[in-house]
Amino acid sequence: MLIFTYVLATLAVVSFGYIVITQYKFIWILLRTLRRDLTGITRLARTILKIVVAQLKNQTVGDSFNQTAAKYPNKTCFYFQDQKWDFRDVHELSNKIGNYFSSQGFRKGDVIGIFMENCPMHAATWLGLSKIGVVSALVNTNLREESLKHSLEIVKCKALVFSEELSNAVQDLVIGGHLTVPIF
Structure with a gap:
């Protein structure tokens, strides 16, 4: 052994x-x-x-954001270009966006496409829609015409929110008669 x-x-x-x-x-x-x-x-x-x-x-993410905004209202949430967006600003803007879309009849479970470049407004829109229970379909900003139309149809968007930089792409869909949902 x-x-x-x-x-x-x-x-x-x-x-x-x-x-x-x-x-x-x-x-x-x-x-x-x-x-x-x-x-x-x-x-x-x-x-x-x-x-x-x-x-x-x-x-929800909206609930978590509300808690953070209440805890740190003056802390910077986003740096974008030469601007600072604090939690209070983003919270107020997202609430306005959520209230607006709620007043337009959008409810929990509805799908709204977000077709925006990266900016604080994109995040505030997503948060605002999240707060009212709307599902945000984040649409690739490189899509145009048929592929954009297909992306919006496949997720069954009830509306589309877009930024000014992408207005030409949305306009092409409207002119072609391919976009039948409300646009904002």
Whole structure:
């Protein structure tokens, strides 16, 4: 039994030595990045936990944003070009957008296409629609004519919100008679 223990210990030492000698680069990288990796894993776990808790509470993105806006109204939410948008501004704008679309008859479960370039107005529109339960279909801004028409039809949009930069693409659909939903 004693010989077996010595053989096992020797085998363990030799195996460890072999791994250290042949995999030294991997071990060095592992040790150098371990703190960063553990931090990332911890943050990911916290985020997943927050998402699970929000799902259990039936909390929407709009609800989460409202809580953040109430907690940090003067903190910057977006930097866009030379402007700073704080949480209060985005909250108020998204509420106005949500109230407007609600007054236009849109309800929970309706789908509205958002065809906008990346800007704070895009996020505020998405948030405002989310707050009233409307599903936002984020439409690729590179689409034109038939592919744009197909994208809007496939998600069964009841309306389309677009930005000024994309008005020519929307105008082409309207002129061609391919767009029958209200546009905003």
